[in-house]
Amino acid sequence: ETGVTQTPRHLVMGMTNKKSLKCEQHLGHNAMYWYKQSAKKPLELMFVYSLEERVENNSVPSRFSPECPNSSHLFLHLHTLQPEDSALYLCASSQDTEETQYFGPGTRLLVL
Amino acid sequence: AQSVSQHNHHVILSEAASLELGCNYSYGGTVNLFWYVQYPGQHLQLLLKYFSGDPLVKGIKGFEAEFIKSKFSFNLRKPSVQWSDTAEYFCAVGRTGGFKTIFGAGTRLFVKA
Numbered sequence: 001e002t003g004v005t006q007t008p009r010h011l012v013m014g015m016t017n018k019k020s021l022k023c024e025q026h027l028g029h030n031a032m033y034w035y036k037q038s039a040k041k042p043l044e045l046m047f048v049y050s051l052e053e054r055v056e057n058n059s060v061p062s063r064f065s066p067e068c069p070n071s072s073h074l075f076l077h078l079h080t081l082q083p084e085d086s087a088l089y090l091c092a093s094s095q096d097t098e099e100t101q102y103f104g105p106g107t108r109l110l111v112l
Numbered sequence: 113a114q115s116v117s118q119h120n121h122h123v124i125l126s127e128a129a130s131l132e133l134g135c136n137y138s139y140g141g142t143v144n145l146f147w148y149v150q151y152p153g154q155h156l157q158l159l160l161k162y163f164s165g166d167p168l169v170k171g172i173k174g175f176e177a178e179f180i181k182s183k184f185s186f187n188l189r190k191p192s193v194q195w196s197d198t199a200e201y202f203c204a205v206g207r208t209g210g211f212k213t214i215f216g217a218g219t220r221l222f223v224k225a
Contacts, residue, residue, distance in 0.1 A: 004155075035215075040217075042116075042214075042215050042216060042217040042218070043215035043218075045212055045213070045215075048211050048212065050211065056211045058212075092156075097206075097210070097211045098144055098163075098206060098208065098209070098210070100158045100161060101148075101158075101213065102157075103155045103156040103157070104155065
């Protein structure tokens with residue numbers, strides 16, 4: 001248990017659906033992250049929030065929309081996804097953006 | 113653009129063999145360096161990190177890494193691997209004062225018992 005939880009753990013959605021991924025950290029950290037992990041590709045940083053403010057948006061398509069309502073919660077809202085968006089989506093948190101990141105178990109997403 | 117290169121995608125070793133996994137990065141400024149590990153069925157977790165000071169860093173489970181600034185490298189080593197070291201290892205680099213940590217593609221290590 002790393003103190004970072006993610007729900008759901010698995011998600012299957014059609015291209016016209018709207019869904020949200022949730023991440024919660026119980027570590028009192030100030031920074032939170034979304035990553036995409038695809039087979040045979042490096043871990044791709046998607047978004048970084050520091051003190052609830054988005055500080056990095058790594059050229060992610062607008063069909064992915066992050067939300068950070070407070071320092072403990074991070075959401076990733078999904079709409080009109082493509083099959084190539086199927087991947088493991090990892091959430092992480094850290095004390096600040098330079099420090100060690102603590103990862104959740106991920107949400108495995110399949111887009112049909 | 114900042115990038116991280118891990119030289120081997122797959123490594124197979126027998127128990128008690130020595131391990132060295134290569135990591136090179138492309139960024140000329142001051143960096144923070146990490147090795148993370150993902151054991152089968154578990155979360156990504158920190159193995160060791162370097163921010164400043166002694167360039168030889170000791171981590172958990174007998175791992176160590178050496179920062180060689182002139183070579184832009186941060187190679188991971190272990191003198192004698194165990195079957196339980198079977199995992200995927202990721203090198204990661206962040207700029208000091210920056211917001212982004214860039215991960216390498218990972219190296220899958222399989223240790224034969």
